[in-house]
Amino acid sequence: MEGEKIELLSAVEDHHGGVVVHVEDPIDSTLFSSQLEASINNWKQQGKKGVWIKLPIQYSNLVDPVVKAGFNYHHAELDYLMLVRWIPDTPHTLPANASHRVGVGAFVLNNNNKVLVVQEAGGKFRGTGVWKMPTGAVNEGEDLCEAAIREVREETGIETKFVEVLAFRQSHKSFFEKSDLFFVCMLQPQTFDIRNQASEIKAAKWMPVEDYAAQPFVQENELFDFIAKICFSKLDGNYTGFSNVLTCTSSGKNTYLYLNKQDASHLFASKQGQA
């Protein structure tokens, strides 16, 4: 490399003393390797800490050279891979990857003590005749109270208002090594005419709560049985879950706090739960 001027990779500084490289144009992998090597030397001199490289999937030819330059994988989504290398000799303080998927189930009750239930077209309940509450995954960036409302709308056409989280469970190895948090939410229906829209739903209806609870799949499964009983305690007015209060973080972002608002009502007199 004597006498040769190698262009450095363009990078954006992050808030933790590191830099992020977004590869956005095709580049020959040998040329990229040289630029990366020169850039690492430069970042070392500058005292940079974590170096992140975001590689869109169309540049998969660059994965091997980046790994050969001492990078590890950090996380990936369908269309990109994020790699990282810690430059200093000190132990790294890089953030951990996302470890959990988050799901919601919606307990929606009308004025006739009927609960909103669905039959799934696929999955493990396919063809079992089981009627279950609408459930679904919380998207990245989505509030769980909003996810519950969205899932009910998608699966039944019913519009609802979030009331509270009745309970939640955490489970492990639900998907390869990843863990899972599942929130059972109580929602109040604002409309009552069912319009089944989602292709994954075979049928939807309002079902008497006693019939729901009497299903063998509920009675024989300790977890479902508990959840059904909590829902019924709620029905009788004898149970308080966690409701949502919109607050503000130190960086000015809106964020929902979930808590026992009934017990803490004196603290939140001026706060609106719904945004």
Add this chain to the structure above:
Amino acid sequence: MEGEKIELLSAVEDHHGGVVVHVEDPIDSTLFSSQLEASINNWKQQGKKGVWIKLPIQYSNLVDPVVKAGFNYHHAELDYLMLVRWIPDTPHTLPANASHRVGVGAFVLNNNNKVLVVQEAGGKFRGTGVWKMPTGAVNEGEDLCEAAIREVREETGIETKFVEVLAFRQSHKSFFEKSDLFFVCMLQPQTFDIRNQASEIKAAKWMPVEDYAAQPFVQENELFDFIAKICFSKLDGNYTGFSNVLTCTSSGKNTYLYLNKQDASHLFASKQGQA
């Protein structure tokens, strides 16, 4: 390939009509491409759905050929990349990647109304003089009640017992596009002598609760202020959070359910919260 017998990749069937290939030995990337192509034809004939390929980072030379064979990234950890291709012509039903990191904060109070607090050696509170409750990330596969106990032990040497989740908040884009769930837990101390062990902790002490709450960083931050007030309501015996009940899933796995056990005490008379 006429007349040539190409070996198929060895794969394990999953529970969703798909297969998983674990690459465990070095292989030439051209040979791997041929074997992958032949295997895909074979899986198509067999009516397989999702095909997963787990590539340890030492085989990063195979990433490009796998992507060229029509695979997408699915998720990655430091030492491996998981790629996936949906074989049928129908819309895919592949599980979403993990979307959330999960953190815990521990509110630990002794018999003299003093709360266990730490000063962090790094991060955004470095050098601010702020005393905060011990916090940390929940590991993949770790119960959040156990994570709170572990973090307190690592940061202060204090042994504790989990009491309940007082509140939780969800925030977004906390780390690239990933979301974040943070659970404030109340723990009961079983020992009282502080031994500061973790390198990320500068100091730890028992602090009068009034002094903790009077800190400007708590008073000026709506979220911290709320959380402090909830903790004080708890102190006065006027607040019930979610405690943990060990239950069993339909597949026989132990799993913690978190709920308002006080309100649901009649349902859980026979259940022990602590495993």
